[in-house]
Amino acid sequence: DIQMTQSPSTLSASVGDRVTIACRASQNIANYLAWYQQKPGSAPKLLIFEASNLESGVPSRFSGAGYGTDFALTISSLQADDFATYYCQQYDDYWTFGQGTKVEIK
């Protein structure tokens, strides 16, 4: 089974900050990597697919990068609406999620 490890688990930031969340796969997954945003009491929402492709309707301040085993999600200028938990997911061999990164207000 492919394991996904995110860091950090919690990130404290202010509006306007540039934030980056890392995700590492236990084996090569090429670019079969997605990022999701989840707010309390709501379902996850797809942000990025194939490691760097922005889902339709997602603001351009979100971007993804990486290939193989190391990936990153970057929010270029954090907005109030972005405080949430973010999950990476591999879909190369079935599906596995990272443990999540909570982005909270500093």
Add this chain to the structure above:
Amino acid sequence: QVQLVESGGSVVQPGRSLRLSCAASGVTFNRYGMYWVRQAPGKGLEWVAVISFDGSNRHYPDSVKGRFTISRDNSKNTLYLQMDSLRPEDTAVYYCAKSSSSSGYHSRFDRWGQGTLVSVSS
């Protein structure tokens, strides 16, 4: 606009069964693979089942294999999850999600329902 609406969650005793449903609208349902994903209280996301567009392929993780069965009725635009021999560790919000592909494999989850809560407790 794609809408996925889950139903069927409730409180159930260990060892009993429950069937969840997910009604789809705003999408050509019979063209896409579908999934069930769960989230235990305060925890992360776990994929639970996948089914291809025509129901010919299905897979499960070891945690539910042999106890859960995913199915679909394309004439009713509805996805199901039959859960048998339920355990306390199956307690979670269960989400249905839509694949971006017909097979469901090598695919992300591009639309999600709002979830339905299953609580397994005596």
